[in-house]
Amino acid sequence: xxxxxxxxxxxxxxxxxxxxxxxxxxxxxxxxxxxxxxxxxxxxxxxxxxxxxxxxxxxxxxxxxxxxxxxxxxxxxxxxxxxxxxxxx
Numbered sequence: 001x002x003x004x005x006x007x008x009x010x011x012x013x014x015x016x017x018x019x020x021x022x023x024x025x026x027x028x029x030x031x032x033x034x035x036x037x038x039x040x041x042x043x044x045x046x047x048x049x050x051x052x053x054x055x056x057x058x059x060x061x062x063x064x065x066x067x068x069x070x071x072x073x074x075x076x077x078x079x080x081x082x083x084x085x086x087x088x089x
Contacts, residue, residue: 001044021078041086051083
C-alpha cells in the first residue's frame, strides 16, 4: 500500500503508534498528531485480502519479536479489531 520510497516512514509510524497504544510514550502524537487511523487509511483500498495480509504480517512480527504469551493475545485482539475497522472495500 505504501510506495517503496516511503516504507521506512510507514515502519516508523506503525512503531510509534504501537508503542503509544500499548502504554508507552506518546511518540505517535509527538511526531504526527492524533492517530485518526480510519481517516489516514481512507486513501488506500483496504480489502478483506489486504486485511488478512496485514494480520499475517503482524502475526509473523510477533513471532520474530518473540512476544511473551502473556501479551500476545491482547496484541492479536487489537490487531484484529483495528484491521476490521480499516477495511473500506
